[in-house]
Amino acid sequence: MNVGIEALNIYCGVAALDVNIxxxxxxxxxxxxxxxxxxxxxxxMPYEDPVSFAVNAAKGIIDTLDENERNRIEMIITCTESxxxxxxxxxxxxxxxxxxxxxxxxxxxxxxxxxxxxxLQTAINFILAGASPGAKVLxxxxxxxxxxxxxxxxxxxxxxxxxxxxxxxxxxxxxxTPKVLQIDVGANGYYGFEVMDTCRPTPxxxxxxxxxxxxxxxxxxxxxxxxxxxxxxxxxYRESFDFLLFHTPFGGMVKGAHRSMMRKxxxxxxxxxxxxxxxxxxxxxxxxxxxxxxxxGTVYLALAGLIDTADLDGPKRxxxxxxxxxxxxxFYSGVITPDSQLEQKERQxxxxxxxxxxxxxxxxxxxxxxxxxxxxGTRDIALERDILPAVYSCLEGKGRLILKQIKNYHRxxxxx
Numbered sequence: 164m165n166v167g168i169e170a171l172n173i174y175c176g177v178a179a180l181d182v183n184i185x186x187x188x189x190x191x192x193x194x195x196x197x198x199x200x201x202x203x204x205x206x207x208m209p210y211e212d213p214v215s216f217a218v219n220a221a222k223g224i225i226d227t228l229d230e231n232e233r234n235r236i237e238m239i240i241t242c243t244e245s246x247x248x249x250x251x252x253x254x255x256x257x258x259x260x261x262x263x264x265x266x267x268x269x270x271x272x273x274x275x276x277x278x279x280x281x282x283l284q285t286a287i288n289f290i291l292a293g294a295s296p297g298a299k300v301l302x303x304x305x306x307x308x309x310x311x312x313x314x315x316x317x318x319x320x321x322x323x324x325x326x327x328x329x330x331x332x333x334x335x336x337x338x339x340t341p342k343v344l345q346i347d348v349g350a351n352g353y354y355g356f357e358v359m360d361t362c363r364p365t366p367x368x369x370x371x372x373x374x375x376x377x378x379x380x381x382x383x384x385x386x387x388x389x390x391x392x393x394x395x396x397x398x399x400y401r402e403s404f405d406f407l408l409f410h411t412p413f414g415g416m417v418k419g420a421h422r423s424m425m426r427k428x429x430x431x432x433x434x435x436x437x438x439x440x441x442x443x444x445x446x447x448x449x450x451x452x453x454x455x456x457x458x459x460g461t462v463y464l465a466l467a468g469l470i471d472t473a474d475l476d477g478p479k480r481x482x483x484x485x486x487x488x489x490x491x492x493x494f495y496s497g498v499i500t501p502d503s504q505l506e507q508k509e510r511q512x513x514x515x516x517x518x519x520x521x522x523x524x525x526x527x528x529x530x531x532x533x534x535x536x537x538x539x540g541t542r543d544i545a546l547e548r549d550i551l552p553a554v555y556s557c558l559e560g561k562g563r564l565i566l567k568q569i570k571n572y573h574r575x576x577x578x579x
Contacts, residue, residue, distance in 0.1 A: 352388060381419065449472045530550075
């Protein structure tokens with residue numbers, strides 16, 4: 164039975180910041196900054212949150228479906244570490260604002276940056292079970308990093324985390340006609356253990372140990388692939404995959420992981436490793452470099468970038484590594500085709516990203532205090548549209564959802 168991603172769409176907000184401007188303003192070491200391999204980052208406005216991001220990403224898919232296809236969505240899984248409530252799932256808002264069939268399972272997964280892969284694999288197994296032939300699952304990874312102020316200082320624990328932390332959502336429609344990515348059924352390797360590398364000790368505060376996180380990531384990439392190798396006969400790290408996708412907190416981390424894997428499994432020389440990286444890995448950086456780390460959705464942001472960038476003259480197998488701090492990881496694979504590229508071309512993702520308003524440093528920093536007003540557990544607030552009017556003008560007439568107000572903890576949204 165075929166199974167996989169039938170449609171894929173991203174939404175990464177209305178505003179962005181050139182990270183080179185940020186690096187200069189923060190006085191970051193140039194050599195270390197270059198290792199991030201970043202160009203820009205999406206910045207969430209106060210009237211944008213994980214719900215609005217999720218709905219806007221999914222709407223691009225839902226609007227292309229006929230009534231019967233919409234009604235066959237029998238499960239909505241939201242995947243986030245930026246949840247807005249300890250009990251209520253973001254998926255309920257998605258169903259409501261997209262007017263989807265109420266005969267639907269609605270739930271949410273929290274597992275750091277691995278959450279969206281957990282959601283995707285749950286959806287895949289539901290389809291493979293065949294309990295409801297023809298059913299579809301909507302899986303949405305949605306996360307934001309809000310820059311906040313505590314006693315006049317940025318709350319980010321690491322200065323190099325700020326330029327790499329983004330905001331965005333990736334929506335995937337999963338079913339038995341996988342036009343975008345056909346999954347290799349049963350080809351999965353797993354690895355996980357307990358580690359305190361990065362975390363969110365409070366809902367709006369990120370903390371961690373950058374060095375420990377890197378070591379954990381490298382360990383998981385190696386061990387998850389080795390488990391895949393045990394389960395898939397005849398697999399070869401260099402020869403079996405036309406392309407490789409990694410969870411991409413920043414480019415240098417992925418480059419280091421790929422270098423380690425090529426040394427470990429292929430005894431490759433530096434020149435060969437660099438060439439292989441440029442051919443098989445770099446194409447997946449297209450959108451990640453412009454958006455930043457969007458947690459669980461990042462590896463699927465890389466998938467979108469790969470499909471839009473790669474030279475696809477026939478079916479191509481990709482190896483995919485997903486990692487979530489804390490930690491859990493998975494290596495799995497699937498096939499993309501020229502039809503995948505045709506399907507994604509209509510999304511015009513590069514054009515949409517280029518239409519984001521580019522913030523100045525003063526504008527960016529002016530959002531810190533405003534963002535603090537819309538924190539986890541906010542009971543009542545009415546959001547102002549006139550915060551940076553030039554940013555809001557980029558939304559007008561595009562049919563996007565924004566947060567209007569919170570009344571007695573209930574979030575209310577409106578279409579612009």
